[in-house]
Amino acid sequence: MEELSQHLLDIAVNSLEAGATELEITIREDTGDNTLQFHVLDNGRGIATQDIPKLLDPFYTTKKHKRMGLGIPLLREAVDRCGGTLEIRALPRKGTAVTATFPYDHLDRAPLGDVAGTLTALLAGNQGLDLIYRHQYNGEIFIFTTREFKSLLKGIPLQTPEVLVWLKNYLANQVKELRRRNNEKLGRTG
């Protein structure tokens, strides 16, 4: 996959197929620490701890109609290619947490890509989904929650095309703004 946002979509779709209704997606960009990390947490059926190593095997899949799954193996490859780390954890009650960490400035680290478009597509296709999206760039943070957004919409469905178009631009601009604010701060103090 060319962009990390495509991996993000793939993991989120896995979560939904495992019956998740809540998703927490956190992206952390820390240029000082030289890390880019994304973290996906869901409340799906989860996985038994002893089965986690099997996720890395492309011939392992829980779906009956598919003979193999490449989602996690491809993510693993994207991580390994640039010397990052991948952690998959079964949560104590139910759900799964996937954390991928990449060296920020590595040449083979795929670009983050269109996160706003990815999340909007995810919301467009899944009406009941509760999403919390956090995006951190160095010291600055942006948080979006569907719960809050739905209350602002006052009954207008989130899936309305105009709402989705607005949302996509809004998310993209907020992340752009994070970077701008951070750079401005650097300019003032430095």
Place this chain on the structure above:
Amino acid sequence: MNLWNSIIKTLELTLQTKNVDLERKIRGAYCGDLLSDVLAHASPGDLWITIHRHRNIVAVAALVNLSGLIITGNRPPDPDTLETAGKEGIPLFTTPFNNFQAAGKLYKILSDYSMI
């Protein structure tokens, strides 16, 4: 027909950068999508065939001093990729062919010109 023209014609290239002259001399070619590998193994003057379209490819091209970039499968380059390629004076093309087809066609041309 000069070398640039035969490559453009055979690989059905579209020049995406504006104000970049085709004055760099082609000395060979390289094909690959692992940027660190290209950085390590491509030679100055190579034309590089890749699927990538993000800005990092321009950094690699500038560091190795490549003669040009060819993005395959009709993928449109990112706007900031184009902008940087323009600034660095590196011609960036797109082709409808995939990596294999583009490399095969380019290999034949360079052989015909006795360059490989």
